[in-house]
Amino acid sequence: MNHRDEARDFLSSRRARITPEQAGVETFGTRRRVTGLRREEVSRLAGVSIDYYTRLERGNLQGVSDSVLDAIAGALQLDPAEHEHLRDLARHQNATPRRAGRVVPVAAVRPELQYLLDAITEAPAMIINNRQDIVAANDLGYAMHADLFTGGARPAGPANFARFIFLDPQARNFYQDWQRAAHTNVAILRREAGRAPNDRDLAALIGELSMRSDDFRELWAAHDVRRHYAGVKSFRHAVVGPLELHFQTLELAEDPGLALTIYPATPGSPTADALRLLASWAATEHIGERARQRT
Numbered sequence: 001m002n003h004r005d006e007a008r009d010f011l012s013s014r015r016a017r018i019t020p021e022q023a024g025v026e027t028f029g030t031r032r033r034v035t036g037l038r039r040e041e042v043s044r045l046a047g048v049s050i051d052y053y054t055r056l057e058r059g060n061l062q063g064v065s066d067s068v069l070d071a072i073a074g075a076l077q078l079d080p081a082e083h084e085h086l087r088d089l090a091r092h093q094n095a096t097p098r099r100a101g102r103v104v105p106v107a108a109v110r111p112e113l114q115y116l117l118d119a120i121t122e123a124p125a126m127i128i129n130n131r132q133d134i135v136a137a138n139d140l141g142y143a144m145h146a147d148l149f150t151g152g153a154r155p156a157g158p159a160n161f162a163r164f165i166f167l168d169p170q171a172r173n174f175y176q177d178w179q180r181a182a183h184t185n186v187a188i189l190r191r192e193a194g195r196a197p198n199d200r201d202l203a204a205l206i207g208e209l210s211m212r213s214d215d216f217r218e219l220w221a222a223h224d225v226r227r228h229y230a231g232v233k234s235f236r237h238a239v240v241g242p243l244e245l246h247f248q249t250l251e252l253a254e255d256p257g258l259a260l261t262i263y264p265a266t267p268g269s270p271t272a273d274a275l276r277l278l279a280s281w282a283a284t285e286h287i288g289e290r291a292r293q294r295t
Contacts, residue, residue, distance in 0.1 A: 004058075006089055007086075007090075008057060010085065010086070010223045011057045011072075012057055014223075015042055015057070015076060016034065016035070016036035018036055018037050018076060018077055019035060019037075023077070025037065025041050037076075042072070042075050042076065046068070046071040046072050046075040048068060048071065056068075061093045062094055064094075066087070069083075072086070082225055084225075085190070085191055085194045088195050092194075113136060113255070114136055117137060120138050121138070121140075121279075123140060123264040124138070124145075124245070124262070125137065125140070125261065125262045125263070126138070126141040126145070126261055127258055127261075128161070128261065129259075130195070130196060131201055132188070133159065133160050133161075134158060134160075134161070139282045140278060141263075142282065142287050144235070145159065146238075147170045147171075148161070161185060162185050162209060165178075165181055166185075166216045167209075174235055175234075175236075177234065181233075182216075183224070186222075186224070188226060189202070190226075193206065194225065206220070229249045230246075230249070231246070232247070240278045242271075242274070243271050243275075244265075244266075244269070245265055246264050247262065248261070248262055248264075
């Protein structure tokens, strides 16, 4: 990822998104050629000169202070994920040259993490890396995502959510709101690309999806970023039917680049019953054992 191009496109896309009315800017009835804010309006809101803001929006974040980044974030009404992304872009431009970005193991996790997953018996649970590969799961996690391990869009290597969503037709049945799932996945990848711009495998995945999926290219061009740690998701499993699951994602401090996600159901709900049926199916079909052989 080119650091300057990313900064330029991100800032200009955020500026174009905000109307003068949203920013509290008086237009005095003047005719405008753009729907969003002008550069001079952002600079005034942020308390910096127009020349300085123009330099930033052209992608040059070298030497910019945290206080200026905070002021720009306030002027553009960035949410916490977008604010963090802007700081990441500046941090990488100002960092001294270093080796390529972190390498995340994709074939195995520490045994203690697998013990933790296996101890979770009533909810699907999995560990994913910053490229959205499933690197480990419990039996329910494998059973819930069985299509990721059998779909035709999967190359050799770990099952990957982004490839499944954009390249496998089964994904449009699995996700009850495919558009939301697709947008969220791209926004997560955009955030991760800002955090680890030198991760060659992540860049290769983004390049592959950009070449093979029109939907991905369109969403990637929007420059949206998102944190995705908690909420509710709805799925349509091929064996047990609709599932409405809460999710909680925790980044693993001792294993940089890895995150644990657990999907509990509301006790007594139809989804809780469906998970019990899913567990029985997984045991009968040896889903976890078969998935681990392909991971």
